[in-house]
Amino acid sequence: MELTPLREDNLRDLVCLPGGLELAGKSFLGDLPRVAEWHRERLREGLRGAIAYASGTPRGFVEFMPAETAPLPIEAPGACVLLCFHWAGTEPEDPTHLAEERRMLEAAIDSARREFTGIAALGWNHPTHYPLALLTALGFREVTRDEPIALVWLPFREGAPAPRLAPVRFLPRNLSREGRLAIDSAWSSRCPYSVSFAECLRLAVAAQEQGERISFVERCIDTRADAFEHAASPWDWGWAYLNGRPINPFALPGDTLAAEIARHVPPITAQDSAARSRGVSTAVRPRRSHTRGTPREDPDRQTRPGIPCRLEPLDMPRRRGRLSAERYRRPLR
Numbered sequence: 001m002e003l004t005p006l007r008e009d010n011l012r013d014l015v016c017l018p019g020g021l022e023l024a025g026k027s028f029l030g031d032l033p034r035v036a037e038w039h040r041e042r043l044r045e046g047l048r049g050a051i052a053y054a055s056g057t058p059r060g061f062v063e064f065m066p067a068e069t070a071p072l073p074i075e076a077p078g079a080c081v082l083l084c085f086h087w088a089g090t091e092p093e094d095p096t097h098l099a100e101e102r103r104m105l106e107a108a109i110d111s112a113r114r115e116f117t118g119i120a121a122l123g124w125n126h127p128t129h130y131p132l133a134l135l136t137a138l139g140f141r142e143v144t145r146d147e148p149i150a151l152v153w154l155p156f157r158e159g160a161p162a163p164r165l166a167p168v169r170f171l172p173r174n175l176s177r178e179g180r181l182a183i184d185s186a187w188s189s190r191c192p193y194s195v196s197f198a199e200c201l202r203l204a205v206a207a208q209e210q211g212e213r214i215s216f217v218e219r220c221i222d223t224r225a226d227a228f229e230h231a232a233s234p235w236d237w238g239w240a241y242l243n244g245r246p247i248n249p250f251a252l253p254g255d256t257l258a259a260e261i262a263r264h265v266p267p268i269t270a271q272d273s274a275a276r277s278r279g280v281s282t283a284v285r286p287r288r289s290h291t292r293g294t295p296r297e298d299p300d301r302q303t304r305p306g307i308p309c310r311l312e313p314l315d316m317p318r319r320r321g322r323l324s325a326e327r328y329r330r331p332l333r
Helices: 008-013 033-044 095-113 132-137 192-206 224-229 255-264 270-277
Strands: 002-005 048-054 057-066 080-087 118-124 141-146 149-155 181-187 214-220 239-242 245-247
Touching: 008 033, 008 048, 033 192, 048 080, 048 095, 057 095, 080 095, 095 118, 095 132, 118 132, 132 141, 132 149, 181 192, 181 255, 192 214, 192 255, 239 255
Parallel strands: 080 118, 181 214
Antiparallel strands: 002 048, 048 057, 057 080, 118 149, 141 149, 181 239, 239 245
8 A cells, every 4th residue: 555645636536536446336416526626625724634545546545634624523622633534445344444444544643643632533333434443443542422423532642632522503303293394414525425315315305296395404514614503413414304303314225215205294184185275385385405605594494592503493302312323324335
């Protein structure tokens, strides 16, 4: 393996960009060039990392950023945050896969040690996807856990303060009492899988016969401000809720996603039928989607004292707690 520092002039060699090894032979939807633009923007904000080559072919990468600009809801002054790492072209269960990822992480840690007080990361209780076992083997210690994700920390300076997660600021909606389905989702331009799922979800919502009974709000989590504003529990930058119930965004391919949405639309009541016969709408016109930018009025928007809310309504109490790791399992790359 040969490692080259990540720069804008070699960004094209990232395996997760169009033409890269990770995307080869797979079908993706959406605006995939956004992934390259996201990386260019983060490079201007201090993104560091390396591209790994094997016999001259790009095979993997590792990325980290100063905590002050990293697009994760982690507070760690003076430290950096691990963003992503991946070795492409092998099955995740192949021992070579994790061995090469470990070598990339070791190089990133050595590089970060010269500049930062420590490195924080979000590890997953999963054998191959940001695996906690790999991070702890490299010396990271667990700070806090919200299954299936844990905040871990590797200090480089004695007495360096441990990082902490930002407070939860997002709660999913539940409009079932109104006879409607609330769909809350998030995605990020940092990952082609996330970009593709966002487009799949839009198409699945557009295909619904009872679209007037659906309130669909999506959020794009691309920057540090986005990550703090939409901090969920457990935290992730790609999720979907149907009336407050989390679903696995990556486990419903093809028409199964549209069918799952249709299954969650509340049944039409006798009162709804009577209102329709009189030509009266019983549902608020849904807002299809929203990403970063100037906020627009949302008919479902509510706020709760003490919890800033600019885009999404908050009408369903939810406690921090355990959720199945299945919700978060992306395709094994």
